[in-house]
Amino acid sequence: MRDAYHEELDSIGDGLVEMARLVGSAIGRATTAILDADLKLAEAVIAGDSKVDDLQRDLEARAIALLARQQPVATDLRIVVTSLRMSADLERSGDLAQHVAKLARLRFPDTAVPRDLHSTVLEMGQLAQRLMAKAGEVLITKDVDLALQLEQDDDAMDLLHRALFQHLMDDRWQHGIETAVDVTLLGRYYERFADHAVSVAKRVVYLVTGEHADELNQTAGAPGAGESS
């Protein structure tokens, strides 16, 4: 009976890894879609999100079935409950990638991102994708050091986000209000996407160590996470 249990638990873990892979790919492709004004790619990202949603529903159903059938306690129980939370983080990340793609579609054949912000948005998109790739790796390896790295990557995302805002606020901004609105929302989508990737990694840290990632980072003397807005 315990063996079936661990098989089922593994398969929930596999589902999370697959979700992380899908949403990481989605944010990368959504970024390409918005920078290249690629409608076809945007549509593919938008349509693809239903697969993430299906995976989440499936994963939740299996987690609940597992709770009912096996009635785990202590660490095992914590793993299942945490899996439910991580699947919510990943599902929401998929929504955010979809939002980026929807903005690309809304502005097609124009691009929502002016030329002088292409490199910043590209960096944000790539960093978001890397963060999610690392979160997926943390899910597989349970590597606490790698998980703690994600918080520093998230600091880099905050810096990019701030750079984006500074550019917007610059007196020389000449792209008008609509583009300012688009870029503001875009910045927020990437920032939130990164937050969810960090959240997944933090939850793994908590499962492995029983301590919250913030406490471990303080011990390690790592820089604070900066102000979240």
Added chain:
Amino acid sequence: MRDAYHEELDSIGDGLVEMARLVGSAIGRATTAILDADLKLAEAVIAGDSKVDDLQRDLEARAIALLARQQPVATDLRIVVTSLRMSADLERSGDLAQHVAKLARLRFPDTAVPRDLHSTVLEMGQLAQRLMAKAGEVLITKDVDLALQLEQDDDAMDLLHRALFQHLMDDRWQHGIETAVDVTLLGRYYERFADHAVSVAKRVVYLVTGEHADELNQTAGAPGAGESS
């Protein structure tokens, strides 16, 4: 044994109702703070969010303890798992109210909202507060009809959000980019806050009827939720 169980379950329900009350009050006060440029009120909302976070942590710990000790199955299990999700919705709503308050603090002694948008933002704030009040009532009464109302209120929020954007995009906009960015984020905060209130109500519907709220609304011929952005 079953009695202790139902007492504990009730107390989790009470915790959710209390969270809904706190975040509903927070969004109302944050709205006042940003419209009146009231720094003291903004600080109070910002500081008050830790109470919501504490409640969530407490509620989660009790839910997990309940799962471990009582090992509920079927409906009871679904109630506990759903409570965990609702507490996450409510915690996030608290964050969003805090974001509104932080924006008020950032722009103090100015106000982030120009005069000609005061009434729209006031309406969004009031609607957000009402949505959360209804969500709290749904938690208490399990009233499915009331829960379905929330989706229509959310449509009203979408309309306000669109009106806000139209105002921003208007050629006569004269408040500059910084204010456009502030108003864009503000609109997003209210919209997301409303989404979480609706989500809480939907989860209650699912617990009571075993059907998703969308399906029930379709049966009732209610208008669709509109495009979420």
